[in-house]
Amino acid sequence: MVDKKIIEIVDVIDTSKVFAKLSDSQSGGICVFVGAVREFTKNEKVMSLEFEAYEQMALREMDKIAINAIEKWQLNSLIIQHAVGFKKVEDPVVVVGASSAHRDACFEACRYLIDTLKETVPIWKKEVFENKTVWVSAHP
Amino acid sequence: MVDKKIIEIVDVIDTSKVFAKLSDSQSGGICVFVGAVREFTKNEKVMSLEFEAYEQMALREMDKIAINAIEKWQLNSLIIQHAVGFKKVEDPVVVVGASSAHRDACFEACRYLIDTLKETVPIWKKEVFENKTVWVSAHP
Amino acid sequence: MKVLLFGIAKDIVGSSQLQFSEVVPKTVLELKQLISKTYPKFGELSSLAVAVNSEYAKDDVPLNRNDEIAIIPPVSGG
Amino acid sequence: MKVLLFGIAKDIVGSSQLQFSEVVPKTVLELKQLISKTYPKFGELSSLAVAVNSEYAKDDVPLNRNDEIAIIPPVSGG
Numbered sequence: 110m111v112d113k114k115i116i117e118i119v120d121v122i123d124t125s126k127v128f129a130k131l132s133d134s135q136s137g138g139i140c141v142f143v144g145a146v147r148e149f150t151k152n153e154k155v156m157s158l159e160f161e162a163y164e165q166m167a168l169r170e171m172d173k174i175a176i177n178a179i180e181k182w183q184l185n186s187l188i189i190q191h192a193v194g195f196k197k198v199e200d201p202v203v204v205v206g207a208s209s210a211h212r213d214a215c216f217e218a219c220r221y222l223i224d225t226l227k228e229t230v231p232i233w234k235k236e237v238f239e240n241k242t243v244w245v246s247a248h249p
Numbered sequence: 250m251v252d253k254k255i256i257e258i259v260d261v262i263d264t265s266k267v268f269a270k271l272s273d274s275q276s277g278g279i280c281v282f283v284g285a286v287r288e289f290t291k292n293e294k295v296m297s298l299e300f301e302a303y304e305q306m307a308l309r310e311m312d313k314i315a316i317n318a319i320e321k322w323q324l325n326s327l328i329i330q331h332a333v334g335f336k337k338v339e340d341p342v343v344v345v346g347a348s349s350a351h352r353d354a355c356f357e358a359c360r361y362l363i364d365t366l367k368e369t370v371p372i373w374k375k376e377v378f379e380n381k382t383v384w385v386s387a388h389p
Numbered sequence: 390m391k392v393l394l395f396g397i398a399k400d401i402v403g404s405s406q407l408q409f410s411e412v413v414p415k416t417v418l419e420l421k422q423l424i425s426k427t428y429p430k431f432g433e434l435s436s437l438a439v440a441v442n443s444e445y446a447k448d449d450v451p452l453n454r455n456d457e458i459a460i461i462p463p464v465s466g467g
Numbered sequence: 468m469k470v471l472l473f474g475i476a477k478d479i480v481g482s483s484q485l486q487f488s489e490v491v492p493k494t495v496l497e498l499k500q501l502i503s504k505t506y507p508k509f510g511e512l513s514s515l516a517v518a519v520n521s522e523y524a525k526d527d528v529p530l531n532r533n534d535e536i537a538i539i540p541p542v543s544g545g
Contacts (some may be wrong), residue, residue: 112447124268127452134288134338140359141281142467147350148274160466163395163459166443167466169407191466198274203467210287212363217279220356231459231467244397245465249435284545300544303537305475306521307544326523331544342545363545371518371537372544373474385543389513 111114112179113186116171117186118162118245122136122192122201131186131208140215141188141206156237160193163231167191173234178207178221182214202234210247252319253326256311258302262332262341271348280355281328281346282363288338296377300333300342303371307331310370318347318361322354329362330373342374367378390452391418393459399431407460417441418448424460435463468530470498471537479508485538495519496526502538513541 115130126145131139146158147183179187204235205222211216227244232243255270264283265341286298311329319327326348336342345362349355374385392407399405407424414420417439425431438461439446445461452458470485477483485502492498495517495540505507517524523539532535 125265128264128267132285132339132341136285137287139283139285141280141283142352142356143268143279144352145272145276145279147277160398162466163393163440163443163461166440166459169443193399199272200269203274206346212282212284216282216360217357223352227464227467229445229464230466231395231461231464233462234465235396244462246463247376247397247434247465301474301477301537302544303471303518303521306518306537309521367542367545368543369523370544371473371539371542373540374543375474384478384540386541387475387512387543 114175114179115188115190116168117190118164118167120194121192122204124191124201124204127188127204127206130188131206133185133208135210136215137210138207138212138215139206139208140212140219141204142219143201144203144223145201146196146198150236153238155198156239157198157235158196158202159235160191160196161233161235162191162193163227167230167232171226173235174222174225175226178218181221182207182209182218184209184214184218185220187222190224190228191226193232227238252320252324254315255328255330256308256315257330258304258307259332260334261331262330262344264341264344266298266326267310267344267346270328271346273348274327275350276325276353276355277350278355279346279348280352280359281344282359283341283342284363286336286338287330290376293378295338296379297338298336298342299335299377300331301373302331302333303377307329307370307372311366314362314365314369318358321361322347322349324349324354324358327358327362329366331366331370333372390414390454390458395458395459396462396465397434398431398460398462401428414452416448416452417446417450420452420458421448437462468492468532468536471535473537474540475512476509476538476540476542479506492530494526494530495524495528498530498536499526515540
């Protein structure tokens with residue numbers, strides 16, 4: 110196993126380097142998911158999103174997810190990057206990815222990474238509309 | 250729907266541009282799979298791979314897969330790129346990816362794209378080992 | 390005792406941290422009850438968690454003066 | 468009648484195309500039978516398909532002189 114792990118909270122996500130970072134001689138498959146800002150939420154036009162992180166804890170939670178995934182799927186390389194600050198439409202806000210010998214493992218791991226990140230990592234998203242702002246998922 | 254479709258057979262795959270190509274204002278999720286050359290196949294060291302395509306038919310089959318996926322998962326953008334020629338360890342040989350409003354669709358579509366490509370697209374891979382060459386999957 | 394606030398919790402309180410000096414909560418549960426009483430809007434949230442030293446903490450976890458304590462409103466990263 | 472060859476099919480025949488002039492197969496099935504008889508190694512492959520005008524063609528599809536015909540050994544892209 111190569112076991113290369115990148116866990117970061119950053120101001121700007123650079124998607125152009127992701128595959129180079131996850132590439133290694135033992136991996137036949139690399140699966141990456143990028144989450145980006147959509148123009149509309151429930152038919153309302155989004156001006157921008159603002160992300161806030163409890164950074165120290167967020168990095169710890171991201172690391173737990175990474176360790177679980179590497180062990181469960183025997184991953185060679187893994188990346189979890191989340192952006193903070195104001196993001197406009199089309200900006201990438203999160204990148205998760207994994208490389209593995211065969212493709213089943215990296216696909217399943219990639220899905221686990223984003224699903225679990227959304228459940229446990231202390232990062233908050235505020236949607237900025239023309240006339241209001243909304244902290245996403247705050248209310249039932 | 251944005252409905253941007255990239256179907257290509259190329260000499261060299263550039264993974265640095267993939268997310269930029271699949272990004273659009275309607276997509277909250279982009280999922281990409283890259284297949285690359287692994288150093289070992291069944292414990293034998295691979296020197297290189299050689300890919301050959303029946304190009305005209307391969308592009309048609311790739312296009313069918315793309316059309317099916319776009320319709321089934323309401324994709325916004327889609328890419329299928331396959332490389333031909335000699336590839337060395339770690340080189341990317343195939344890229345499939347899709348963007349969609351929500352992540353379920355792009356994950357499922359991405360998996361469908363690579364699985365179906367491997368079943369139907371007329372491209373052949375020869376493994377070059379130190380002392381022999383093997384056309385992959387040719388024999389039972 | 391200092392409590393860090395994030396996201397909507399920061400907006401509800403109007404500050405990025407809370408300071409307890411007279412009535413000091415002794416457990417996670419007491420902290421939750423105290424802030425929900427002082428700021429009823431916490432009761433309207435989908436969920437409310439507390440982290441102690443950067444780990445999610447259950448209701449019975451005791452709070453100490455030197456712990457790093459944070460209110461974790463419903464997360465929405467990704 | 469010209470038949471394109473790829474991958475291991477090219478290696479078996481030792482050429483990137485086959486030319487039929489005397490015995491000309493009339494259907495996909497006849498083509499498969501003819502090449503398997505001439506080159507027994509085709510019988511050892513995991514599968515053998517034929518494409519007519521860049522589409523997979525079933526055994527009963529007729530072959531015409533102007534069709535683009537190709538032997539498709541087991542694919543292994545990706």
